[in-house]
Amino acid sequence: MNALDDLKADLVKLRGEAEVQVHLATMEAKQEWGNIEAKWNRFVAEAGLHKSGEEIGTALQNLGNELRDAYRRLKKAL
Template identity: 35%
Template sequence: MPDFTKLVDDLKRTRDEIKLKIHLGSKDVQDEWAELEKHWTSFESRAELDKSARDVSDAVKILGSELKDAFNRIRRAL
């Protein structure tokens, strides 16, 4: 469970950093960000539910990994 909590904290921190810079990005980056925000909402909801569970579902792990990769892509683009 600590690994999952760290993942959620890392994603929140990365998301906040990117959110501060996104207004300077290109239209493509802004469009990708809008799509990621939809995924973030879904992830955050699932993460809150899974905090109390012992086993984190594979779907949430995959979504978290995809968000991490996408955040890194946007960070490199900025």
């Protein structure tokens, strides 16, 4: 596995945990969830593109890191 695969596996786990907690959360948390989900959908859509260039891979890695931080913030807030 490469770093991007490891990041994706971490995101899948964090996303699942956060999703369960959001169902019990406040409206503010649900809005945050909506914002994070938009980024998640972008990450998934572009995940296959990391092989087509280093620049895209770097951008995808940054987006993944941003997602991981957002899931952790949301989980901590709940």
